Amino acid sequence: MNARWLTLLGEELSELSGTVAPSLPEVHRTEVDGVPVFWNTGTGRLSASLIFGVGLAHETFLETGITHLVEHLAMRTVRTAHYENNASTEVLHTSFDVTSSPETVTEHLHRICAGLSHLNTAPLEVERGVLMAEQRGDGPGVVSWLPSSLWFGNRAFGLAGNVQVAPIRADAQRVGEWCAEWFHRGNAALVLSGPPPAGLRLPLADGPRRRPPAIRPFELAAPARTAIPNGVVGCALVSWTAPMACAAGVLVARLTDRLRHLEGLVYDIGFDHQLIGPRRAVLGFGTDVGDKYAARVVAAIRAEVAELGRTGPTPEEIAADRAGLAEQVAEPGFAHYRAFDAAMSELTGWPSAAEHQDLVLRGLTAREVAKAARELAARLVLCAPERHLPADLPELPGSPLPAVPGxxxxxxxxxxxxxxxxxxxxxxxxxxxxxxxxxxxxxxxxxxxxxxxxxxxxxxxxxxxxxxxxxxxxxxxxxxxxxxxxxxxxxxxxxxxxxxxxxxxxxxxxxxxx
Known part of the structure; x- marks a missing residue:
């Protein structure tokens, strides 16, 4: 994104400053068989996501991957289907997805629910092998798992980058118990891209409402530095607000422009964040840069974070942030995302992203974003090969526990x-x-x-x-x-x-x- 484009964008949006900000798509709510259903009035084929409030963060280290096992076993009930369907296990939820005609979606969801209510663990040995083969592929990027591991270790949110252990050691009884504990109507929500079709049934077992794990992050002294084998990553535990999200976006854009387009050192700057509470998140940004350029990337990060905190974003950067969201709101898929966001808010008990999005569309101020950038700078942990880390930052211990004498x-x-x-x-x-x-x-x-x-x-x-x-x-x-x-x-x-x-x-x- 070059400066000329940003200037033109700012001029265009300034002309529209007197207009009403775009409004977020409406999300409808109903219930089917005791399961909350969130839907919007989309067009085309019907898409559905049956979501359960359980994922990696709910597991223990020795049971990492047990939710993934349940997901695979449940999907065997539709393994011969030839329409579009999939399933995934994430940090805070597991989702069973399907897109087809209303009749096919209805039948698919019924079979998934029936499979979860009476989980067939007989193919467990087969699915062990499938999950082990899946693990041999590329894992999550370092900006996804490193921040959570710094603040949570081998617990809860920190398990996102771990090798899955449950496919090796969990037996059929324990997998069945885990399914009964988490995959029921009290911990479920359904997202649809249109009104619930006639005849829709969700035959799930009863169960209590569940919530995300209430585990406190470690108290880490920051700003600080810590060594990693290669690449450069910035990590922080921050208040997750609309200004913070804007500050992160502006920072990544500035780093990309500087390190890729002006200096030719990197291909891109990755960014990710993980909510760990109603208004807190761990975030990471960085790049897999060659060792000889690591010091320059570290210096660029420190300089850009400090400058953003001092002067805030430019009017063009604020305009780009707002225009980017406004463009997404206009896309057909955003309505489905809004329904998904509402469903996750129901399952977690945390606020939806709608409040943040409304603030962005109404317009953030440079002062708000600069304040968020100063919070980011104060809580930043820089990660890079040891010899490229700045000596003026204190070294973060590899564990919050004191060293063992011996x-x-x-x-x-x-x-x-x-x-x-x-x-x-x-x-x-x-x-x-x-x-x-x-x-x-x-x-x-x-x-x-x-x-x-x-x-x-x-x-x-x-x-x-x-x-x-x-x-x-x-x-x-x-x-x-x-x-x-x-x-x-x-x-x-x-x-x-x-x-x-x-x-x-x-x-x-x-x-x-x-």
Whole structure:
């Protein structure tokens, strides 16, 4: 988006400043079999999304992916269908989607509901394999999972980037219990692109209304820096308001223009955010830049965030933000999104996005957006390779837990795969890792805070252990990496509750001899 285009846009919108702001599409609400139904008066084929208020954030580390298993098993009831349909499991919801004639949509939803009310777990072993194969594909981008993991560790919202464990260890009884607990009319909503068709029935079991997990994020001192292997990412826990969303959009646009169009360093700047409460969100923005350019990207982020907080957006940037939403409102698909947003508000108990959108359409002020940008700057955690991080920012520990006291293990002279400079401290209470001489731990895993332990069997005598703490620490313990490593693995495994152990899935494995 060049400056000339923005100027023309600003002139165009200024001419329209006396006109009434576009209004959001109306959303209708009714109920079918006790399930709230949200719909709009769209045209064309009927689209439906049967939504349940359960997703990754409701799971535990050891049951990550169990909702996905239920979704796959339920979809087997329509696996031979030749019309457009799909299903997905997200952080806060699971959705069963279909687009076709009213009669076909009605039949599809009936079969999904019947399948969930009497879940057939007999094909569980087949679906385990399907989910394991699905995991071998590309996972979520770093700007999606890193912010949540910083503030939640291996819990709730922080599970978004985790390897799924439930496909390995969950049995049929537990999968059936999970389905009964979450997939019922009390935790469901239906979104339609038109009026409910005649004969629509949703034969779901009864159950109580559920809500998102009430887990407090960690108290992290920010602004700060923390190391990641590659790329540059900015993360923040912020108040999610219309000015904050505008500030993030303007920031990403400025960074894209500077780093791509003016300096030629990146292809694009990714952005994502995840609501964690009624008016709070964790957000991330960044790029997979080459290591030699990381310092320049870090400097650009700091400069642009600071400048936006000082001077706010230009009139053209405010106009572009408003025009972008106005353009979306005019699109046919926006009405369906509004119905979906209303359904999610019903399931979560959180405000819908309509209030934010109305504020944007009426016009935000530069002062409001600048204030939001200053909040973003004050809470920003910059993530990049260690040697490219600014030294004037405090280093964020790899875990909110204090380092475990103990003795330092010595790196094996031959055959170690541990990165040079990595130090491992072994204590009675758990393990800590550090880089170089830094006193700030890279990771802390306490025995009393273990979320799970992946056991990677090898062709050696001892396995590789992948230890995960609830507070976000993770440490891989390979016998061949440390002097006395075999005794160390035996010692650690003796301290671990077997109920926390699982066979390490392929994405977690090192595939190396121990």
């Amino acid at each position: 003795r330092e293990a010595r790196r094996a002279l031959v055959g170690s795969t541990a990165p040079r400079g990595l130090r491992l401290v072994v204590g009675d209470e758990g393990l800590s890792t550090f880089y170089g001489d830094s006193p700030v731990p890279v990771s802390v895993v306490r025995y009393d805070d273990l979320a799970g332990v992946g056991v990677e069997q090898t062709d050696g005598q001892l396995p590789i252990l992948h230890l995960f703490g609830s507070h976000g620490g993770s440490i891989t313990l390979r016998p061949g990496d440390w002097r006395g490593g075999r005794a160390l693995v035996r010692q650690v495994r003796a301290r671990v509750d077997p109920a926390l152990c699982f066979d390490a899935p392929d994405p977690m494995r090192l595939f190396e001899q121990s």
